[in-house]
Amino acid sequence: MTSGFLPYGKQYINEDDIQAVVDVLKSDWLTTGPAVEAFEKALGDYVRAPHVVACANGTAALHLAAMALDLDENCAVIVPAITFLATASAPHINGAEIVFCDVDPETGLMTADSLQAAIDTHEGKPLKAVFPVHLAGQPCDMPAIQETARKYGLFVIEDACHALGARYHSGKGMEHFVGACDHSDLCVYSFHPVKNIATGEGGALTTTSPSIDQALRKLRSHAMTRSPEDWVNLDMAFDEDGTPNPWYYEIARPGLNYRLSDINAALGTSQLKRAAPMLERRHELVGLYKEALATLDAPIRFVPQREGTYSGLHLFSVLIDFSRLAKSRAKLMKQLHDAGIGTQVHYIPVPCQPYFRGLQQNLRIPSANLYYEQTLSLPLWPSMRDQDVFRVADCLANSLRSNL
Structure with a gap:
C-alpha cells in the first residue's frame, strides 16, 4: 500500500x-x-x-x-x-x-x-x-x-x-x-x-x-x-x-x-515535447482503473466513450448512483479524503449559480442535473504509479461496499 x-x-x-x-x-x-x-x-x-x-x-x-x-x-x-x-x-x-x-x-x-x-x-x-x-x-x-x-x-x-x-x-x-x-x-x-x-x-x-x-x-x-x-x-x-x-x-x-x-x-x-506519451499514460491508467473496478458490486458506472474518438482524458470521472448508497456524495468524498484520496465534482451546472439563475427563468436541464448528481472525478495525472490506481480503486470499493 x-x-x-x-x-x-x-x-x-x-x-x-x-x-x-x-x-x-x-x-x-x-x-x-x-x-x-x-x-x-x-x-x-x-x-x-x-x-x-x-x-x-x-x-x-x-x-x-x-x-x-x-x-x-x-x-x-x-x-x-x-x-x-x-x-x-x-x-x-x-x-x-x-x-x-x-x-x-x-x-x-x-x-x-x-x-x-x-x-x-x-x-x-x-x-x-x-x-x-x-x-x-x-x-x-x-x-x-x-x-x-x-x-x-x-x-x-x-x-x-x-x-x-x-x-x-x-x-x-x-x-x-x-x-x-x-x-x-x-x-x-x-x-x-x-x-x-x-x-x-x-x-x-x-x-x-x-x-x-x-x-x-x-x-x-x-x-x-x-x-x-x-x-x-x-x-x-x-x-x-x-x-x-x-x-x-x-x-x-x-x-x-x-x-x-x-x-x-x-x-x-x-x-x-512529451504531451503524446503523457496522454498515452493517462489512457493506461484509466485502463487500470477500469480493470480494478469492473467487477465491483456497487452502483458505479464508467462514462461511456463516444465511438471513433480518442479522449484527451484530462479527467477520469465515474457515475455513481448515490440514491442507492447509505451516505451522500459529500460523505463519500470525506471518507476518501481521510484515506488520502482527493476527488472532485466536475461541474455544478452553471445555470444553477445565483447570478445566472436570475438571468434565465424556467430553464429545464434535467439531463445536466442528472449528470451532476452522479459524477465524481478520481485522481488522474501522468506521473501516477500503477499502485496509486490500485490504492484509489481499493479505497473506493471499500467505501462503496460499506455504504450499500
Missing part, C-alpha cells in the same frame, strides 16, 4: 522543464519574446492548427474569442449547462446573453439535439455563436454540432481546455485533431497545472482564419496597434515627411493585457 495524499490532478514537471524556464530567466526576454512564438509554433504542429495565439489563461482565451467575433450586447450565445464557469462568464463579460443548453446525461456533453432544442426554445437576442465543451477531454460530435450551427449562421467556438491531444473521426472516416478547427471557427485551450500540459497559468486559441488570427493578436495586447495602415490620427502618427513616428500607437476599442510570458511559454514548449 502506498502512502501520501493523491489529489484528483497535478502537474508533472521534470528536469528538462526546469532547465527550459531557467534558460529564459537567463535570457534577455522574460515576456513577449521568442519563447512565445516557439510555443505557438509547437502547439500548432501538435494539434495541426495553422494559426495559434498564446495568451494568459483559458478564461482569457474565451474572452478573446468573444471579442474577436463581436459576441457583445447585441447577441446571445449557447453554452452547455455542464462546464466550468468561464465558458459562460467570458462571453457574458463581453456583453453577450448566455443561453444554456442541456447535455447528454451519460457524458455531460452538448449534442446536436440539445443544441437544436436550445435554438428552438430561445426567445431573446439574436443567436450568434455556440460553445461546445469537450468535457473531461472527450470530443463532442463536432460534425453534427457544426452542421446544426451553420443552419442558423452561428459561429462555433470549441472549449477544448480539457482536450489537448484529443481526436475524432468524421462520418467520412477522416481523423480530426481537436484544435485543427475542421468543424469550428475557433478552439480555446487552458494550460493550468492540472491540465494535460502545464505552463503555470496559460492559454491559447487556434483557428484556420488569418483575419481572426490577426484580430486575436491585436486584442491580447490592449487592442493596441502599431501598424500605420490602421491609424486614424494622422497628424499625431506621422512626422512632417510622412514617416511613422516610432513611438506611436492607437486603439480602436478598449483592450486588456492577455499576453503570455516567455517564462510560461518555455515551460509549455518543453511539456509539449
Whole structure:
C-alpha cells in the first residue's frame, strides 16, 4: 500500500522543464519574446492548427474569442449547462446573453439535439455563436454540432481546455485533431497545472482564419496597434515627411493585457515535447482503473466513450448512483479524503449559480442535473504509479461496499 495524499490532478514537471524556464530567466526576454512564438509554433504542429495565439489563461482565451467575433450586447450565445464557469462568464463579460443548453446525461456533453432544442426554445437576442465543451477531454460530435450551427449562421467556438491531444473521426472516416478547427471557427485551450500540459497559468486559441488570427493578436495586447495602415490620427502618427513616428500607437476599442510570458511559454514548449506519451499514460491508467473496478458490486458506472474518438482524458470521472448508497456524495468524498484520496465534482451546472439563475427563468436541464448528481472525478495525472490506481480503486470499493 502506498502512502501520501493523491489529489484528483497535478502537474508533472521534470528536469528538462526546469532547465527550459531557467534558460529564459537567463535570457534577455522574460515576456513577449521568442519563447512565445516557439510555443505557438509547437502547439500548432501538435494539434495541426495553422494559426495559434498564446495568451494568459483559458478564461482569457474565451474572452478573446468573444471579442474577436463581436459576441457583445447585441447577441446571445449557447453554452452547455455542464462546464466550468468561464465558458459562460467570458462571453457574458463581453456583453453577450448566455443561453444554456442541456447535455447528454451519460457524458455531460452538448449534442446536436440539445443544441437544436436550445435554438428552438430561445426567445431573446439574436443567436450568434455556440460553445461546445469537450468535457473531461472527450470530443463532442463536432460534425453534427457544426452542421446544426451553420443552419442558423452561428459561429462555433470549441472549449477544448480539457482536450489537448484529443481526436475524432468524421462520418467520412477522416481523423480530426481537436484544435485543427475542421468543424469550428475557433478552439480555446487552458494550460493550468492540472491540465494535460502545464505552463503555470496559460492559454491559447487556434483557428484556420488569418483575419481572426490577426484580430486575436491585436486584442491580447490592449487592442493596441502599431501598424500605420490602421491609424486614424494622422497628424499625431506621422512626422512632417510622412514617416511613422516610432513611438506611436492607437486603439480602436478598449483592450486588456492577455499576453503570455516567455517564462510560461518555455515551460509549455518543453511539456509539449512529451504531451503524446503523457496522454498515452493517462489512457493506461484509466485502463487500470477500469480493470480494478469492473467487477465491483456497487452502483458505479464508467462514462461511456463516444465511438471513433480518442479522449484527451484530462479527467477520469465515474457515475455513481448515490440514491442507492447509505451516505451522500459529500460523505463519500470525506471518507476518501481521510484515506488520502482527493476527488472532485466536475461541474455544478452553471445555470444553477445565483447570478445566472436570475438571468434565465424556467430553464429545464434535467439531463445536466442528472449528470451532476452522479459524477465524481478520481485522481488522474501522468506521473501516477500503477499502485496509486490500485490504492484509489481499493479505497473506493471499500467505501462503496460499506455504504450499500
